[in-house]
Amino acid sequence: MIFIAIILGCIVGALIGVNMPMISYSYSGYLAIAIIAALDSVFGGIASTLKKNFDLKIFVSGFFGNAILSILLTYLGQKLNVDIYLAAIVVFVGRMFNNLAIIRRYYLDKWTEKRQKNKKVEAKEMTKK
Amino acid sequence: MNKKQIAITLGVMCFLLTIAICVQLRTMSSASSTVSQTLSDNGLRDEVLKMKEKYDNAYRELENAQKELEKIRQEATQNDSTSEAKEQELRENNILLGNTDVKGDGVEVYLEDAKNANSINPSYQIIHFGDIQDVVNELKNAGAEAIEINGQRLVNTSAITCEGNIIKINGERVGSPFHIRAIGSQSLLYGALTRAGSCLDIIREYGNTAEVTRVDDITIQKYAGSITYKYMKEDK
Numbered sequence: 001m002i003f004i005a006i007i008l009g010c011i012v013g014a015l016i017g018v019n020m021p022m023i024s025y026s027y028s029g030y031l032a033i034a035i036i037a038a039l040d041s042v043f044g045g046i047a048s049t050l051k052k053n054f055d056l057k058i059f060v061s062g063f064f065g066n067a068i069l070s071i072l073l074t075y076l077g078q079k080l081n082v083d084i085y086l087a088a089i090v091v092f093v094g095r096m097f098n099n100l101a102i103i104r105r106y107y108l109d110k111w112t113e114k115r116q117k118n119k120k121v122e123a124k125e126m127t128k129k
Numbered sequence: 130m131n132k133k134q135i136a137i138t139l140g141v142m143c144f145l146l147t148i149a150i151c152v153q154l155r156t157m158s159s160a161s162s163t164v165s166q167t168l169s170d171n172g173l174r175d176e177v178l179k180m181k182e183k184y185d186n187a188y189r190e191l192e193n194a195q196k197e198l199e200k201i202r203q204e205a206t207q208n209d210s211t212s213e214a215k216e217q218e219l220r221e222n223n224i225l226l227g228n229t230d231v232k233g234d235g236v237e238v239y240l241e242d243a244k245n246a247n248s249i250n251p252s253y254q255i256i257h258f259g260d261i262q263d264v265v266n267e268l269k270n271a272g273a274e275a276i277e278i279n280g281q282r283l284v285n286t287s288a289i290t291c292e293g294n295i296i297k298i299n300g301e302r303v304g305s306p307f308h309i310r311a312i313g314s315q316s317l318l319y320g321a322l323t324r325a326g327s328c329l330d331i332i333r334e335y336g337n338t339a340e341v342t343r344v345d346d347i348t349i350q351k352y353a354g355s356i357t358y359k360y361m362k363e364d365k
Contacts, residue, residue, distance in 0.1 A: 002139055005136035005140030006140055006143045009141060009144035013147030013148045017150065018151055022152065024182055028157060034149065049135055
């Protein structure tokens with residue numbers, strides 16, 4: 001259900017995005033950092049759904065808040081001549097890996113559980129025979 | 130919190146995200162196809178792109194400012210007969226210099242590289258800058274008053290140059306097919322270009338396309354740059 005919604009959103013977004021006007025080159029750096037922040041939020045959302053502690057308010061505020069904050073930090077970094085956006089990338093990508101690890105472990109656990117159950121059933125059937 | 134709501138929110142977020150990614154991808158692919166290895170090269174490329182954007186913006190501003198100047202000049206000379214004469218003179222000079230869009234009957238010459246290259250020397254089968262110069266010379270000789278090649282107005286400082294494999298006019302690249310439009314006496318211009326042994330005949334010899342048509346009411350754009358001088362003075 002959730003994955004169908006995500007895939008549907010991606011497809012519709014790609015179709016509309018292809019026909020959107022281009023932004024000017026000087027702002028593309030800001031958009032890139034906002035994309036990284038939003039990507040992190042989406043992975044976080046999926047991970048928290050799997051852990052069953054998904055909170056809509058936290059998710060939506062994180063999605064927009066992180067994107068805007070990272071844009072502001074990038075702007076500030078450019079004014080101060082410090083590459084602050086590198087710090088934002090490190091944090092967001094690090095968290096992305098964390099969330100991916102959570103998602104991966106959830107499905108691995110599910111898979112091993114299933115296999116163990118099947119083995120138990122087989123073993124029971126063997127003893128019956 | 131039901132599952133449906135979660136699914137819808139995540140879907141909407143992914144939707145926004147993919148739009149942003151698509152826009153970013155398109156912007157980056159239009160900016161440059163290759164990313165260089167070193168940081169300094171990337172920085173320089175960044176600078177060039179930003180400067181280009183700035184140039185475009187400045188050029189747009191210049192155009193607006195010129196329009197405003199024109200308006201102010203007109204207002205200033207409305208009630209004054211002597212300045213009206215001056216204004217008239219100014220306008221005529223601007224027309225002669227190529228600083229205004231002009232309109233009139235004339236001809237259009239169409240030149241294109243040969244479509245199927247089958248000659249021993251492929252150099253014969255492309256339009257060279259010399260060919261364009263010949264056509265322009267012929268047009269000027271026949272009394273053309275305003276000439277434009279692929280949107281580049283020819284003025285007194287214009288040069289048609291060959292830069293390796295590209296042709297530059299007024300410092301801007303132009304490429305085949307060429308549309309050369311000229312305002313002047315239609316019969317004279319047409320006759321000069323269609324006579325036997327004319328420059329178009331020579332261009333056509335190896336399979337290149339060269340056509341001339343009479344066109345009524347051509348509009349020729351003004352010169353995009355500015356004409357300045359630095360070294361010459363008036364000799365009294």
